[in-house]
Amino acid sequence: MGRSILLLVLLMSTLYAGIMISIQHKMLDLPDIISQNMLLKQIEGVSDYALRTAVRNSVALGMQASPDSVWYWTEHYNNFNIQDCVIDSIKYDFAYSASRYRARTYVRGNLMGHQSSYNAEIAFNFPLIAIVGTPNCFFLQFDQPQFNPSVNWEYAWDSTPNHNDGWPSPLGNISTRPNGQGANGWKCASFESGGGFIDNAGHSSMVVSSNFSMISFAKIRKGQTSATVVWMASDPYDGTTAYTDVNGVYHPGRNLRLKPSCGIYYENGYIYFTAVNNLYNQVTVTAPFTPSGEWPHNKDAWIFLGMTYNRGVVKGYVNGVLVGTNYNGWPYSAMPTNYGYSIGRRDLKGGTFNPADYKYMFGLLDEIGLYNRTLSDTEMMGIYNQIINPANIKYIRD
Numbered sequence: 001m002g003r004s005i006l007l008l009v010l011l012m013s014t015l016y017a018g019i020m021i022s023i024q025h026k027m028l029d030l031p032d033i034i035s036q037n038m039l040l041k042q043i044e045g046v047s048d049y050a051l052r053t054a055v056r057n058s059v060a061l062g063m064q065a066s067p068d069s070v071w072y073w074t075e076h077y078n079n080f081n082i083q084d085c086v087i088d089s090i091k092y093d094f095a096y097s098a099s100r101y102r103a104r105t106y107v108r109g110n111l112m113g114h115q116s117s118y119n120a121e122i123a124f125n126f127p128l129i130a131i132v133g134t135p136n137c138f139f140l141q142f143d144q145p146q147f148n149p150s151v152n153w154e155y156a157w158d159s160t161p162n163h164n165d166g167w168p169s170p171l172g173n174i175s176t177r178p179n180g181q182g183a184n185g186w187k188c189a190s191f192e193s194g195g196g197f198i199d200n201a202g203h204s205s206m207v208v209s210s211n212f213s214m215i216s217f218a219k220i221r222k223g224q225t226s227a228t229v230v231w232m233a234s235d236p237y238d239g240t241t242a243y244t245d246v247n248g249v250y251h252p253g254r255n256l257r258l259k260p261s262c263g264i265y266y267e268n269g270y271i272y273f274t275a276v277n278n279l280y281n282q283v284t285v286t287a288p289f290t291p292s293g294e295w296p297h298n299k300d301a302w303i304f305l306g307m308t309y310n311r312g313v314v315k316g317y318v319n320g321v322l323v324g325t326n327y328n329g330w331p332y333s334a335m336p337t338n339y340g341y342s343i344g345r346r347d348l349k350g351g352t353f354n355p356a357d358y359k360y361m362f363g364l365l366d367e368i369g370l371y372n373r374t375l376s377d378t379e380m381m382g383i384y385n386q387i388i389n390p391a392n393i394k395y396i397r398d
Contacts, residue, residue: 032114039084039111043118046085047107047398051122054090054103058124062098070095070130085109095130100392102126120398127393129386132379135215135369137206138164138341140198142189142366146176156189156198160369162205166198166343174198174344177364183217183302183387188366191344195360199347202340206370209278209333213308213371214262215383219300219364220291225268226359227291229305230368231342232262234276234335237350254280257348261337262370264305265346265359266291273307273316273324277332283309285316285324293363302366304384309334310374320384322377343368 057075065071071094080087086108093102102123109116138158156166168174174189174196182188189198200206220227235256237245242253259276266272266289274284285307293300306317312330316323339347344361367387375383 032112035112036114039109039114039116042083042111043085043107043109043116044398046082046087046109047105047118047120049082050087050090050105050107051103051120051396051398053087054092054105054122055124057090058092058094058101058103059098061092062094062101065094065097065101067096070133084111093126093130095127100125100127100130102131120396122396123393125392125394127386127390129383131393132375132382132386133371134159135213135371136160136162137208137212137370137372138162138166138200139367139369140166140189140343141184141186142176142182143184143186144176160205162203164200164203164206164340166200166341169195169197169199177297181298181364183304183366188217188364189343190364191361193360193362195345195355195358197342197344197358197360199342200340202338206340206372207336207338208309208370208372209261209336210311211309211372211374212262212334212337213306213373213375213380214264214369215304215306215371215380216264216368217302217304217366217387219293219297219302220266221293221295221362222291224266224291224362226356227266227361227363228345228359229264229266229343229361229365230262231260231265231346232337232370233257233339233342233347234259234261234337236339236347239351252280256280256335257350258346260347261334262307262309264307267359271305271316271318273305273314275307275309275314275334277312277329278335279329279332280335281328281332283312283314283326283328285314285326287316287318287323289318291363297364300364302388304387306375306380306383308374308380315377317377317380317384319388320381322380337370341370 073092075090088106091104104121107118158164173192173194176187177190238251238256259282263274270286271289276282308315312332313327345358
């Protein structure tokens with residue numbers, strides 16, 4: 001009995017000693033915990049001050065913002081020290097005026113060997129499209145004078161700095177619709193039954209392959225069995241027989257003239273979002289669709305069509321909603337978009353074709369553009385909402 005009590009006492013003493021040693025070790029960590037908390041409180045306070053600085057400077061900096069574009073500015077600081085923290089920089093995005101901006105602050109701190117960083121953000125009356133950004137390869141908004149044979153107004157303006165303007169066909173009834181008819185509240189392009197289209201022969205600034213996104217708004221006339229929205233050919237000269245042309249360009253005979261690098265079109269009850277990769281495999285997403293456009297289209301709803309390509313993966317979107325994902329040969333790139341774009345019909349060359357082969361558009365198109373990156377699902381929905389239901393965002397994220 002006495003031996004058992006002795007063993008119990010030894011066991012309890014050992015357990016107590018272990019607890020005391022553990023508590024002592026934790027007590028040794030207490031200065032570090034206190035310094036970390038002190039730094040956290042400091043850096044949060046400095047971040048709040050940085051946000052107030054951003055708001056205070058927004059008026060003066062925003063005076064340089066252009067009324068028709070988004071303007072970016074970064075304010076770097078060398079010795080903006082507050083206690084144990086430093087404000088490194090403040091990044092500003094101004095959309096069209098000084099009163100519509102987003103500011104992001106970058107703060108870091110160092111206290112007793114502990115380092116931390118803290119980023120915050122504020123937005124005021126900032127349009128969502130300014131965050132997503134407009135297409136940067138080409139962007140046709142059709143907010144311009146009427147298409148006509150005059151030298152000044154015969155092309156469709158590209159609003160990007162690349163000036164990848166589109167040239168309306170000399171034949172076929174194609175024009176800009178009057179004020180108030182566009183998806184964005186102004187003008188749009190009207191394609192009648194005469195076989196009109198807009199094309200561009202290509203430029204290095206819109207050659208994409210591994211990652212890209214295409215957007216467009218459309219109203220397709222009721223009763224149509226097919227209508228091409230936008231078509232970026234992979235090889236408009238390629239048929240079913242391989243050959244090398246007089247310029248030394250090899251055409252593999254895979255009928256690539258029917259397989260665009262990037263294409264959105266309607267046919268027989270479905271919208272097609274399609275691309276072809278560099279193994280000549282076509283990747284397509286389809287979505288059921290019934291054209292409902294009626295002249296003069298002023299009561300028709302605009303349909304937003306978008307597609308993305310990410311190393312072999314194609315996604316299709318209707319009114320901002322993802323309607324399908326497909327891939328074939330991931331992670332391969334698409335065939336480069338070396339042949340420019342064709343809007344309103346397929347780009348078919350090097351043969352004899354019937355008018356039906358081109359699958360001409362009959363209806364209205366607007367806001368057609370190409371990004372050289374893959375947009376996210378959220379960004380696609382954001383573009384649709386901004387055009388159809390424009391809204392500003394206001395928030396503080398600290």
